[in-house]
Amino acid sequence: xxxxxxxxxxxxxxxxxxxxxxxxxxxxxxxxxxxxxxxxxxxxxxxxxxxxxxxxxxxxxxxxxxxxxxxxxxxxxxxxxxxxxxxxxxxxxxxxxxxxxxxxxxxxxxxxxxxxxxxxxxxxxxxxxxxxxxxxxxxxxxxxxxxxxxxxxxxxxxxxxxxxxxxxxxxxxxxxxxxxxxxxxxxxxxxxxxxxxxxxxxxxxxxxxxxxxxxxxxxxxxxxxxxxxxxxxxxxxxxxxxxxxxxxxxxxxxxxxxxxxxxxxxxxxxxxxxxxxxxxxxxxxxxxxxxxxxxxxxxxxxxxxxxxxxxxxxxxxxxxxxxxxxxxxxxxxxxxxxxxxxxxxxxxxxxxxxxxxxxxxxxxxxxxxxxxxxxxxxxxxxxxxxxxxxxxxxxxxxxxxxxxxxxxxxxxxxxx
Amino acid sequence: xxxxxxxxxxxxxxxxxxxxxxxxxxxxxxxxxxxxxxxxxxxxxxxxxxxxxxxxxxxxxxxxxxxxxxxxxxxxxxxxxxxxxxxxxxxxxxxxxxxxxxxxxxxxxxxxxxxxxxxxxxxxxxxxxxxxxxxxxxxxxxxxxxxxxxxxxxxxxxxxxxxxxxxxxxxxxxxxxxxxxxxxxxxxxxxxxxxxxxxxxxxxxxxxxxxxxxxxxxxxxxxxxxxxxxxxxxxxxxxxxxxxxxxxxxxxxxxxxxxxxxxxxxxxxxxxxxxxxxxxxxxxxxxxxxxxxxxxxxxxxxxxxxxxxxxxxxxxxxxxxxxxxxxxxxxxxxxxxxxxxxxxxxxxxxxxxxxxxxxxxxxxxxxxxxxxxxxxxxxxxxxxxxxxxxxxxxxxxxxxxxxxxxxxxxxxxxxxxxxxxxxxxxxxxxxxxxxxxxxxxxxxxxxxxxxxxxxxxxxxxxxxxxxxxxxxxxxxxxxxxxxxxxxxxxxxxxxxxxxxxxxxxxxxxxxxxxxxx
Numbered sequence: 001x002x003x004x005x006x007x008x009x010x011x012x013x014x015x016x017x018x019x020x021x022x023x024x025x026x027x028x029x030x031x032x033x034x035x036x037x038x039x040x041x042x043x044x045x046x047x048x049x050x051x052x053x054x055x056x057x058x059x060x061x062x063x064x065x066x067x068x069x070x071x072x073x074x075x076x077x078x079x080x081x082x083x084x085x086x087x088x089x090x091x092x093x094x095x096x097x098x099x100x101x102x103x104x105x106x107x108x109x110x111x112x113x114x115x116x117x118x119x120x121x122x123x124x125x126x127x128x129x130x131x132x133x134x135x136x137x138x139x140x141x142x143x144x145x146x147x148x149x150x151x152x153x154x155x156x157x158x159x160x161x162x163x164x165x166x167x168x169x170x171x172x173x174x175x176x177x178x179x180x181x182x183x184x185x186x187x188x189x190x191x192x193x194x195x196x197x198x199x200x201x202x203x204x205x206x207x208x209x210x211x212x213x214x215x216x217x218x219x220x221x222x223x224x225x226x227x228x229x230x231x232x233x234x235x236x237x238x239x240x241x242x243x244x245x246x247x248x249x250x251x252x253x254x255x256x257x258x259x260x261x262x263x264x265x266x267x268x269x270x271x272x273x274x275x276x277x278x279x280x281x282x283x284x285x286x287x288x289x290x291x292x293x294x295x296x297x298x299x300x301x302x303x304x305x306x307x308x309x310x311x312x313x314x315x316x317x318x319x320x321x322x323x324x325x326x327x328x329x330x331x332x333x334x335x336x337x338x339x340x341x342x343x344x345x346x347x348x349x350x351x352x353x354x355x356x357x358x359x360x361x362x363x364x365x366x367x368x369x370x371x372x373x374x375x376x377x378x379x380x381x382x383x384x385x386x387x388x389x390x391x392x393x394x395x396x397x398x399x400x401x402x403x404x405x406x407x408x409x410x411x412x413x414x415x416x
Numbered sequence: 417x418x419x420x421x422x423x424x425x426x427x428x429x430x431x432x433x434x435x436x437x438x439x440x441x442x443x444x445x446x447x448x449x450x451x452x453x454x455x456x457x458x459x460x461x462x463x464x465x466x467x468x469x470x471x472x473x474x475x476x477x478x479x480x481x482x483x484x485x486x487x488x489x490x491x492x493x494x495x496x497x498x499x500x501x502x503x504x505x506x507x508x509x510x511x512x513x514x515x516x517x518x519x520x521x522x523x524x525x526x527x528x529x530x531x532x533x534x535x536x537x538x539x540x541x542x543x544x545x546x547x548x549x550x551x552x553x554x555x556x557x558x559x560x561x562x563x564x565x566x567x568x569x570x571x572x573x574x575x576x577x578x579x580x581x582x583x584x585x586x587x588x589x590x591x592x593x594x595x596x597x598x599x600x601x602x603x604x605x606x607x608x609x610x611x612x613x614x615x616x617x618x619x620x621x622x623x624x625x626x627x628x629x630x631x632x633x634x635x636x637x638x639x640x641x642x643x644x645x646x647x648x649x650x651x652x653x654x655x656x657x658x659x660x661x662x663x664x665x666x667x668x669x670x671x672x673x674x675x676x677x678x679x680x681x682x683x684x685x686x687x688x689x690x691x692x693x694x695x696x697x698x699x700x701x702x703x704x705x706x707x708x709x710x711x712x713x714x715x716x717x718x719x720x721x722x723x724x725x726x727x728x729x730x731x732x733x734x735x736x737x738x739x740x741x742x743x744x745x746x747x748x749x750x751x752x753x754x755x756x757x758x759x760x761x762x763x764x765x766x767x768x769x770x771x772x773x774x775x776x777x778x779x780x781x782x783x784x785x786x787x788x789x790x791x792x793x794x795x796x797x798x799x800x801x802x803x804x805x806x807x808x809x810x811x812x813x814x815x816x817x818x819x820x821x822x823x824x825x826x827x828x829x830x831x832x833x834x835x836x837x838x839x840x841x842x843x844x845x846x847x848x849x850x851x852x853x854x855x856x857x858x859x860x861x862x863x864x865x866x867x868x869x870x871x872x873x874x875x876x877x878x879x880x881x882x883x884x885x886x887x888x889x890x891x892x893x894x895x896x897x898x899x900x901x902x903x904x905x906x907x908x909x910x911x912x913x914x915x916x917x918x919x920x921x922x923x924x925x926x927x928x929x930x931x932x933x
Contacts, residue, residue: 199803256797257795257796258789258795262788264774265777265785269776275729275772276786277786335776336776
C-alpha cells in the first residue's frame with residue numbers, strides 16, 4: 001500500500017483517475033481512428049498543457065494547506081509581459097529573462113503571502129484582488145499590446161530535445177530518458193521494499209508489485225517511443241521535461257521533507273499543527289509565494305510557446321489548475337491531495353480537451369463536457385463515501401492490493 | 417414494574433465493519449421509565465450500539481432485531497428513529513453557535529405557519545421547554561453566549577421538542593463541571609418521573625452509581641451482563657470488574673515520588689484575553705514545579721487554567737502582559753511554540769480531536785510531528801527512523817493498533833491519547849503539561865496513562881496535570897494549585913487536600929469587585 005501510495009500518491013480518487021485517463025485515451029483513440037496516439041498529437045498534448053500542469057503543482061500545495069489561488073492566470077500574464085518587454089527593450093539575454101520572471105513571481109507571491117499569512121485575510125479574497133490587480137498590471141505595462149519574444153526564449157515552451165548519437169530513427173535522448181525514468185522507478189520501488197522489510201512493515205504482495213511496475217514501465221516507454229518517433233526535429237518537448245523535473249522535485253518536497261509535512265499538518269488541523277510547533281504563518285506564506293513563482297514560470301512557458309506575450313494570456317487558467325487538483329483527489333477542506341494526483345487530474349482534462357478537439361466538437365460543448373466531468377468525478381466519490389460504501393475507485397484499488405485509508409479519515413473530519 | 421413490557425429490546429445485534437467485528441450478538445433490554453446506563457471501555461462498542469439503535473447505521477447493515485414499544489422497528493436514518501421517539505444526544509454537542517436557543521431547539525423541526533416560521537410560537541414553546549429543563553435563559557439568546565452546561569440543557573430541550581420517549585445521552589457530563597453535572601443528573605431523574613426513559617453512556621462511574629436503575633456492561637463488542645440496581649446496590653468496583661474483566665486493586669498505580677529541586681518557576685504571569693484586551697485570563701500567577709513532582713491544577717471550567725497553561729507554552733493563547741519564567745535555573749523567554757518545545761516544554765492539549773491530532777494522519781506521522789528535526793537529515797525525513805521511533809512508543813505505551821501505519825481517526829479515545837502522549841514524549845520534554853489527560857477515556861486506559869505520567873515523574877521530569885476530575889488530581893498529584901477567575905487561590909500538599917478543601921478554593925472569588933467582566 002505504501003508503495004502504491006508513493007507512486008500514485010495515495011488517494012483513492014487518484015486511482016479512479018488513472019483508470020479514467022486510460023479509458024479516455026482508449027476511447028478517443030478508437031473514435032479518432034488512431035489520431036490520439038499519433039506521435040505529433042502526444043507531443044502536442046504535453047506541449048499544450050505543461051504550463052497548466054506546472055500551475056497545478058503549485059495549486060495542489062495551496063489547496064492542501066487549505067487555501068485557494070485565483071490569481072495565477074493574471075500573475076502568469078504579468079510575469080510574461082514584463083519579461084517580454086525587458087528582453088525586447090533592455091536587450092537582456094533570455095536566461096536572465098527567465099530569472100527575472102521567477103523573481104517577479106517571488107515578489108508577487110510575497111505580496112499575496114503577506115496578506116494571507118501575516119494579515120490573515122482569506123486567500124480567496126487576497127487572490128481575487130490579485131486577479132484584478134495583476135491583470136490590470138499586465139495590460140498597463142504592455143499597454144494592452146502583444147509583445148513578441150526571441151527564439152532562445154521560445155525553447156522553454158516550444159523547444160525539443162536535440163538529436164544526439166547514431167541515427168536510430170528515434171530521438172535517442174527521448175528514448176534514453178524514458179529508460180532512465182523506468183529504471184529509477186523500479187530501483188526506487190525495490191529500495192523502498194527493502195527498507196520496509198528491514199523495519200518490519202507490512203509488505204505488499206510481490207506479484208502485485210511486479211505487475212504494477214511492468215504496467216508503469218510499459219506506459220512510460222510507450223510514451224517515450226511515441227514522442228521519439230515523431231516528425232523529424234520533434235521529440236520530448238522541453239516544457240514536458242520541465243514539468244517532469246518539477247513533479248519529481250515537488251513530489252519529494254511534499255512527501256519527504258519537513259516543510260512538506262508542515263503543509264499537510266496546517267491544512268489538516270491548523271490549531272493542532274501550531275500547538276505542535278509548526279509555524280503556520282510561515283507555511284502559508286511560503287505556499288502562496290511558491291504558487292506565484294510557478295505561475296510566473298507557467299506564464300513564461302506559455303509566452304515562449306505562443307512566441308509573444310499578450311493582454312489576455314492566462315484568462316481562466318486558475319480554473320483549469322484548480323479543476324486538475326480536485327479531479328486528482330484533493331479535498332476542499334485541506335490536508336488531502338498529492339502532486340502526482342494533481343498532474344494526473346490535469347492530464348485527464350488535457351486528454352479530454354484534445355480528444356474533443358480532434359473530434360471537431362465545438363468550444364461550447366467542450367466546456368460543458370469538461371464541467372460535467374469535473375462534477376461527476378468528485379460527486380461520484382463523495383456520494384459513495386457518504387453512503388458508507390467503499391468508493392468504486394477504492395474497490396478498483398483493492399484489486400491492486402490496496403485498501404482505502406483516507407476515506408474514514410475524511411468522513412471523521414467532516415463530522416467533527 | 418414487573419408488569420409493564422420493556423420499552424426497548426435489542427437482540428442478537430451483530431455489526432461488522434470491514435475487518436472488525438464491532439458488535440457480536442449484543443442484547444439490551446431497557447425497562448420503561450428506567451435510567452439505563454451502558455458501561456464499557458472505549459472501543460467496547462457502546463457508541464456503535466447506539467448508532468445501530470438510532471439508525472445512523474441503517475437497518476440491513478447489521479444483524480439482529482430491535483423491538484421498540486413491543487413492535488419490531490427498522491430505522492434507515494436518524495429521522496426515522498426520532499420519528500419513533502428515540503433521540504440521541506451526542507458527546508460533542510450539535511448546536512449552532514450563532515443561532516438563538518429557540519432556533520436551535522427547533523432546528524430541522526421548525527414551527528411554521530403557512531410555510532413561514534412562526535416566531536411567536538417558536539419562542540413561546542421554547543420558553544416552555546426551557547422551563548421544563550430548568551434553564552432560565554431568554555430563548556432569543558445566541559447559543560455562543562451560554563456555557564457548555566446550559567448548552568447541554570438546550571440539547572435536552574431540543575429532544576423534548578421532538579416528543580422523545582427514549583433519550584440516549586452519550587457522555588452527557590464529560591464537558592461539565594460538578595455543579596452542572598449534578599443539575600443535569602437531577603434533570604434526567606426528573607424526566608424519568610415524566611415517563612421518559614433514558615439510556616446513558618458514561619465513564620463517570622460515581623454518576624452511574626448515583627442515577628442508574630439498571631446497568632448493562634459491554635466488553636469487546638459483547639454484552640457481559642446487565643446489573644439490576646433495584647435488586648441490590650451496585651458499587652463502582654463491581655462495575656469496573658465487569659468492564660475490564662478483572663478487578664482493579666487501585667485506580668492509581670503505586671508510585672513513590674522522589675522530589676528534587678525546583679526546575680520550573682513562573683512569577684507574576686499575567687495574560688489578557690485575545691479578543692477582549694481588558695479581560696485578564698491570568699492574573700499575577702506564581703507557581704513552581706520541582707523535579708520528579710506531579711503538580712495538579714484544579715479549577716472550574718472557565719477559571720483560566722487552560723489559558724494559563726497555553727500562555728506558558730510559547731504564548732500560544734492570549735496576549736502576554738507580564739511575568740517571568742525560569743526553567744532549570746535560567747530565565748527563559750519563550751514567545752513561540754517551537755521555542756517552548758526546543759526549551760523542553762511539552763503540552764498535551766485538552767481537546768484531543770480539535771487541538772491534539774490531525775485526524776487525517778496515521779500514527780507514525782503523528783508521533784514524530786512535534787519534533788521532525790529529530791528524524792530528519794538536512795530537512796529530509798528519514799522514514800525508517802520515523803517508523804522505528806513510532807514503533808518504540810507504540811510498544812512502550814502499549815497502544816492497541818495493528819501497526820503504526822494505522823490512521824489515528826480509527827483508534828479509540830484511549831489509544832488516541834496514547835499517540836498524543838507519544839508525540840510529546842518524542843520531544844524529550846523536561847516539563848510536560850497535561851490538560852485533561854484522561855477525558856473521555858475508559859478506566860483501563862486511564863490507569864495506564866496514570867502509570868505513564870508517574871513514570872515521567874520518576875525520571876526526574878516536572879509534570880503538570882490540569883483536570884476537572886478532583887479524584888484524579890487527588891490520586892495523582894503531589895501538590896495541587898487551585899485557580900479561580902484567573903487567579904491562583906491556593907496550593908495544597910497531597911496530605912492536606914480533599915475534594916471539599918479544593919472546591920472551596922476553586923470557588924473563591926476575588927475580593928475586588930468584578931474586574932473581569
